Amino acid sequence: MKRLVRIPLVLFCCLLCSCGAESISDHEVAGVVAWANKYPLGIDRWRHDECVAFFKAYANVESWVREGQRFPNAERILLSLLHSKDKRIHPAVAAAVLAHVGTAKSIPELASLLEDEWDVTRSQAILALQRIGHADAVQPLCRRLLVDGSPNCRIAAIQAIVELGDTDTATSALGRHLASLERESTIVREAMNKITASKKPPVPQEADTDE
Secondary structure (H helix, E strand, C coil), X not given: CHHHHHHHHHHHHHHHHHHHCCCCCHHHHHHHHHHHCCCCCCCCCCCHHHHHHHHHHCCCHHHHHXXXXXXXXXXXXXXXXXXXXXXXXXXXXXXXXXXXXXXXXXXXXXXXXXXXXXXXXXXXXXXXXXXXXXXXXXXXXXXXXXXXXXXXXXXXXXXXXXXXXXXXXXXXXXXXXXXXXXXXXXXXXXXXXXXXXXXXXXXXXXXXXXX
C-alpha cells in the first residue's frame, strides 16, 4: 500500500516543480535574438552593415549591454539557441554576447564551440570563457591550445589560461605547447637546410668579349 501511495506523491512533486519553472515566451526569444544580433564583431566583409548600424545606435558596448538587461533570461535563451543550432543567430555572435551575459552555466556550450570549424567562432568562445572567469574553463582551453590550427586562437587561449589562474594546469599545458613549437621549429629548420643543400649552384655565365 505504501508503494502505491508513493508514486502519486512523486508525480505531484514533479508537477509542482514544472509549474514553478519560469516559462519563456516566443516574444522574449525574438527580443533576445534581435538584441544579440546587433552586437558587432568588427570583422571585415562580414556583418559590416550591422556593425555600422550598431555604432550609429549606441555610444558604446556598455549602452548595448544595459539595453539587454530587460531580458533576464538572455543567457538561457542563447544557450538553447546554440544547443539547437538555431539559424537565427550565428554561433560566433552568440559566444560574443555570452561574454557579457554568461555565467558558469555557459561553459559547456562555449567549450563545445571550441571545436567549431571557423576560427572566429572559436576565438569568440575563448574570449567568452576568459571573461566569465570560471576555473572550469581551464581544461577545455588547455586541450584546445594543443590542437588549434589558428595562431590567433592559440594566443587567445594562452592569455585566457593565464588570466584564469590555474597555475598547475596552465604550466603543464604551456610547457607541452612550447615543446611542440620547438619541435616544429626544428623540423622547419631541417627542411630549409635540406632545400638549400639540394639547390644546384648557378652556372657561371661567360663574359662577352669584343673581337
